[in-house]
Amino acid sequence: MPLKKRYYPQFILKWIKFEFWPSWVFYAPMFLYGFVLALKSGSFSYFTATNPGLAFGGAYGTDKTKLLNSLSSKYHTKDFLAKKNKSADEIIHLMQEENITFPIVAKPNIGERGRGVEKIDNKLALENYLKIISEDLIIQEFVDYPIELGIFYHRFPNSTQDGISSVVMKEFLSITGNGRDTFGRLVSRNFRAKSRLKYLKAKYASKWNLIIPEGITFKIEPIGNHCRGTTFLDGNHLIDDKLVQVFREISKPLEGFYYGRFDIKVNSIRDLYEGENIKVLEINGTNSEPAHIYDPDYSLFKAYSEIIKHMNLVYKISKANRALGIKPMPFSNLIKGLFHHFFGKK
Secondary structure, three states: OOHHHOOOOHHHHHHHOHHHOOHHHHHHHHHHHHHHHHHHHOOOOHHHHOOOOOHHHHOOOOOHHHHHHOOOOOOEOOEEEEOOOOOHHHHHHHHHHOOOOOOEEEEEOOOOOOOOOEEEOOHHHHHHHHHHOOOOEEEEEOOOOOEEEEEEEEEOOOOOOEEEEEEEEEEOOEEEOOOOOEHHHHHHOOOOOHHHHHHHHHHOOOOOOOEOOOOOEEEOOOOOOHHHOOEEEEOHHHOOHHHHHHHHHHHOOOOOOOEEEEEEEEOOHHHHHHOOOEEEEEEEOOOOOOHHHHOOOOOHHHHHHHHHHHHHHHHHHHHHHHHOOOOOOOHHHHHHHHHHHHHOOO
16 A cells, blocks of 8 residues: 555654655755766856846846746736735735635745745635745735646757646645544644644634534645645656646746746636646746655665756757856856855845
8 A cells, every 4th residue: 555545643744755754865966967067067056047048047046026026917816925924914905906805815925835836715824924034925816726736847949849747636634524533633643734734723723623524625725835744646648748838838938947836726627738727837948846756655776867857958959058158157146146045135
């Protein structure tokens, strides 16, 4: 029986399944290969030439609003940039101007790995969110499509060569009642929820001690990030020429973008292939992961093979752009930007 359907103590899971490892532990062996590619390219910042239209090539500091606003309105969510220190009343006024109603999704305009992303249902929740997040925010309509995917698309400059190298399907953190256990017990027994019990208990205080009828399912986390309990599943069987054509079309307006992952919601798989009812929630650059590798049944060896394949893509696209005269960012500027990204925010 697959591991995702069996119970293991959390401390064991964290060691035997790499999907739960800290990212620095998982990626440690890949740093050496990155060093080899840097030597091969003659630049320790070679990857910044892969996506010349993104700050630092999309390794960090990406302006999410700028990318989303470049998309065709067909794929664009209703959203806007709210500068830091705006009040809840000011944001609600802007929501009215953009014809956005609760619930919404709020997230830092510059951020990674799901940090600070929240679904917000009302003004009180927005006020509480603003007490803990003080930076420029994207305020985005909550798209209630049933399917969320991460699709990794790449293309080469001055070439028709492109492709999709990864599709991750997201299975949201949910519980299903059995007619005996309380909401809180069902949540507590889900190992993917264990690290967030305090948060979930506060969020669902009114339901925590209620017995959930048999067969009733609750989606307890609507944000599709691994750190929020979402299960990532390998969706590479969905890749075909039609899907590549869809993302070729979606990415056309993105100047200087050649490599990255589109996090999307779609109404159905049929709509996905037809390029209909697709909303792009976020676009990531060279810091993107081929997240299908975190499928619970994926082996570590296979995961590292996928990481290496994607690192090679970054190198090859950078090389192609450099042949056209695009230069990587000076390494000193890269380090300064990295320091500011982590330590310069106020």
